[in-house]
Amino acid sequence: MKLNVGLGSSSAAADSTIIKDAEANYGTDSEIEYIEGGRRKDIGIISAIFLIFNRMIGTGIFATPSTILLLCGSVGLSLFIWVAGTLIAAAGLMVYLEWGSAIPKNGGEKNYLEYYFTRPKFLVTSMYASYVFLLGWAASNSVIFGEYILYAAGTEVTRWNQRLVGLACVTFAFLVHAFLLKWGLRLQNVLGVFKLVVIMIIIVTGWVALSGRLDIEPTHAFTNAFEGTDGTAYGVVTALYNVIWSFIGYSNANYALAEAKNPNKILKVAAPLALVSVAILYMLTNIAYFAVVPRETISGSGRILAASFFSIVFGKRGETALSVFVALSALGNVMSVIFSQGRIVQELGREGLLPCSKIFASNKPLNTPLAGLFEHWVVSVIVMLAPPPGDAYNFILNLISYPLSIVNTFVALALIGIYLRRDNFPDFKPKIKATLPVTIFFLLSSIYLVIAPFVPPSAGQNVYEHLPYYLHCVVAIGIFAAGGLYWLLWSQILPRIGGYTIDRATATEESGWTRQVLIKRYADGSEVPVRF
Numbered sequence: 001m002k003l004n005v006g007l008g009s010s011s012a013a014a015d016s017t018i019i020k021d022a023e024a025n026y027g028t029d030s031e032i033e034y035i036e037g038g039r040r041k042d043i044g045i046i047s048a049i050f051l052i053f054n055r056m057i058g059t060g061i062f063a064t065p066s067t068i069l070l071l072c073g074s075v076g077l078s079l080f081i082w083v084a085g086t087l088i089a090a091a092g093l094m095v096y097l098e099w100g101s102a103i104p105k106n107g108g109e110k111n112y113l114e115y116y117f118t119r120p121k122f123l124v125t126s127m128y129a130s131y132v133f134l135l136g137w138a139a140s141n142s143v144i145f146g147e148y149i150l151y152a153a154g155t156e157v158t159r160w161n162q163r164l165v166g167l168a169c170v171t172f173a174f175l176v177h178a179f180l181l182k183w184g185l186r187l188q189n190v191l192g193v194f195k196l197v198v199i200m201i202i203i204v205t206g207w208v209a210l211s212g213r214l215d216i217e218p219t220h221a222f223t224n225a226f227e228g229t230d231g232t233a234y235g236v237v238t239a240l241y242n243v244i245w246s247f248i249g250y251s252n253a254n255y256a257l258a259e260a261k262n263p264n265k266i267l268k269v270a271a272p273l274a275l276v277s278v279a280i281l282y283m284l285t286n287i288a289y290f291a292v293v294p295r296e297t298i299s300g301s302g303r304i305l306a307a308s309f310f311s312i313v314f315g316k317r318g319e320t321a322l323s324v325f326v327a328l329s330a331l332g333n334v335m336s337v338i339f340s341q342g343r344i345v346q347e348l349g350r351e352g353l354l355p356c357s358k359i360f361a362s363n364k365p366l367n368t369p370l371a372g373l374f375e376h377w378v379v380s381v382i383v384m385l386a387p388p389p390g391d392a393y394n395f396i397l398n399l400i401s402y403p404l405s406i407v408n409t410f411v412a413l414a415l416i417g418i419y420l421r422r423d424n425f426p427d428f429k430p431k432i433k434a435t436l437p438v439t440i441f442f443l444l445s446s447i448y449l450v451i452a453p454f455v456p457p458s459a460g461q462n463v464y465e466h467l468p469y470y471l472h473c474v475v476a477i478g479i480f481a482a483g484g485l486y487w488l489l490w491s492q493i494l495p496r497i498g499g500y501t502i503d504r505a506t507a508t509e510e511s512g513w514t515r516q517v518l519i520k521r522y523a524d525g526s527e528v529p530v531r532f
Contacts (some may be wrong), residue, residue: 037328040173043262048253048270050192053337055249056278059194061285062326063144064242067394067463070299071239072232075221081236083284085243089250091277092444095412096251096432101409102430104263107347108340109407113430116414122353122491123484124410129348130483136380138173138337140396143167143384145330149162151307152323166384173335174377177342178370184335191332198325199281203305205313206288216290216312221290230458237452238463241401241408244449246282248404252340264431310360338376345372347483351504352518352530374404387467394463398453398472398476403479405449412443469501490530499523503529 066079072078091401099112110128117124146165150157209212253271257263289298293309310322346369349360360371362410387395418425419436436441453473462469493504500520505527 011438013458030421036476045266048190048260048266049274050189051185051336051339052249052252052271053192053196053278053335054272055252055340056247056274057192057199057281057329057333060242060246061199061282062329063093063288064246065241065286066298066300066305068242069295071235071242071463073228073235075230075295076224076225078239079225079283079286081239082243082283084281085240085247088218088240088445089247089275089279090439091434091445092272092408093439094432095408095442096254097413098430098434099411100254100257100267101264102253102428104257104260105347106257106343108251108344109411110344112411112414113407116124116417116513117410120487123487125348126491127480127483128485129353130479130486131264131407132341132344132348133354133375134479135400135403136376136377136383136396136483137341137400138170138334138376139384140378141333142380143396145169145327145334148307148323148327148330150371151239151319152327154320163384165380169331170334170338170377170380170384173331173338173373174373176335177339177374178368179366181366181368184339186370188332188335188339189341191328191335195325195329195332198283198322198329199285202209202288203281203284203311205309206284206291209288209313210289214313216292216322217294219291219294221295232458233452233455234457234469237449237455238398238457239447241453244405245397245401247278248273248401249336251338261350270408314475338373338380342369342373345369345375357530391464395467395472398463399475400451402453402472403476405446406476406480409443410444412439412446415439418441462494465524495520501513505529 018215020131029113067074068081069078069332072081096108100108103111105111105113109127111131113124113128120378143166146169149165150161150238155161173184174210182332205214209216209439212218250271253260254264257266260266289305292312295303297308299303306326307319307323314321345354345360346363349352349357349362349372352361354360356371358374360369362371363369383396383399415434416436416439418428419439422428452471457469464471495501498520500522503521505517505519517526520530521527
């Protein structure tokens with residue numbers, strides 16, 4: 001396989017030099033072919049559905065309804081918040097479907113933001129890289145895995161035993177995807193079916209309770225459903241974040257479209273089917289909770305709401321079994337998260353943006369993005385172990401959800417910019433259209449979710465026991481700022497010191513696939529790939 005690298009005004013000799021250096025820096029021909037042009041097409045419709053399904057249904061529906069009720073004050077407002085969160089997720093899905101059908105590459109938002117925000121050059125890429133590189137997305141559900149496993153074992157949950165079990169969970173997910181790629185996808189599918197069965201048990205039990213055929217005390221949750229409503233700005237937005245956290249993952253297939261057997265079919269079929277199914281299941285599960293568990297018990301149950309549900313219906317044995325079920329659901333989510341995040345890190349490494357990019361870009365030695373998977377494992381472990389007792393889950397949840405709202409704001413803004421200046425983007429030809437009204441709705445929703453968390457909470461509504469209510473916002477902004485400082489260093493300060501400029505080179509393979517390589521251009525006309 002021969003690479004042709006488009007470098008603008010480069011000479012043939014310079015092209016040859018860049019090709020050889022690129023191969024040396026990013027791998028052999030066979031490896032490059034695997035990474036892009038010859039990438040194995042392992043993801044079909046079923047795998048894509050469960051890739052999205054597993055990412056969305058982690059522990060959110062089992063752990064967050066109690067917090068949402070506590071913040072909203074009433075059953076009616078809680079259910080309304082779930083509907084509002086569903087609409088935001090649906091709008092977001094449409095936006096991501098349009099982007100994905102126009103740019104069917106691995107990497108998701110990175111590609112979309114780079115496409116529109118081209119000035120200052122590389123700034124948006126650096127800030128996004130910081131967001132991906134420094135956030136441990138798999139940490140929260142690993143923590144929940146530890147909590148539910150210990151609860152099922154009848155062991156007192158402490159700060160360290162919970163997190164050590166969580167460490168075992170995230171480590172298992174990393175090792176499976178690093179060493180057994182196809183088996184990892186199969187296990188995700190099995191866990192997806194398993195958690196679907198658990199949710200259906202909860203839903204059917206709720207129907208039986210509503211019919212009066214269950215031998216429990218009626219909750220009367222839907223009588224005066226809005227009684228006790230406390231719709232403060234902080235309460236509503238924090239409740240929305242909990243709902244949106246439960247829907248995170250609707251764009252999961254966008255991160256691995258280059259590995260999809262039919263990207264457009266997956267976007268048209270798998271993603272909408274997964275989201276609609278999950279939205280219906282979430283609403284019916286909430287109704288089941290309210291039909292079985294008294295309102296006061298829900299408010300005080302914290303993250304073991306589902307266990308309380310099974311305890312009321314099936315007794316102690318049912319409670320223990322459900323705890324194991326929820327833990328396995330968390331494992332499925334962790335596996336799905338690491339699968340996608342490892343590939344985003346690899347995409348950033350492949351264009352030479354990260355420190356030690358050669359390592360992160362490579363698929364050696366296992367034909368998997370081992371370095372990207374390992375990086376996410378390391379960050380997830382750090383994030384999991386750092387927060388104080390009692391605040392770990394909520395802090396991690398908000399620390400991931402908040403910066404995602406910032407990213408979504410700019411993804412929607414970019415699509416609106418393309419709509420308004422269509423002639424400036426003649427190569428933007430999506431097979432799926434979100435429409436301008438839907439994109440505007442998603443933009444306004446995302447802006448609200450960015451601004452509202454700075455409103456101080458009412459007494460007793462702070463979701464943290466020991467941390468300031470705004471800490472996750474400050475940390476998230478600091479992460480993006482770190483990316484900006486990194487950009488200033490490698491794209492502005494070092495080039496001035498070294499007497500070169502940085503540009504992108506497009507490496508086109510015989511298969512027709514392309515990849516990006518960052519290059520240094522010196523005043524004498526010589527060009528070499530960037531190596532950090």
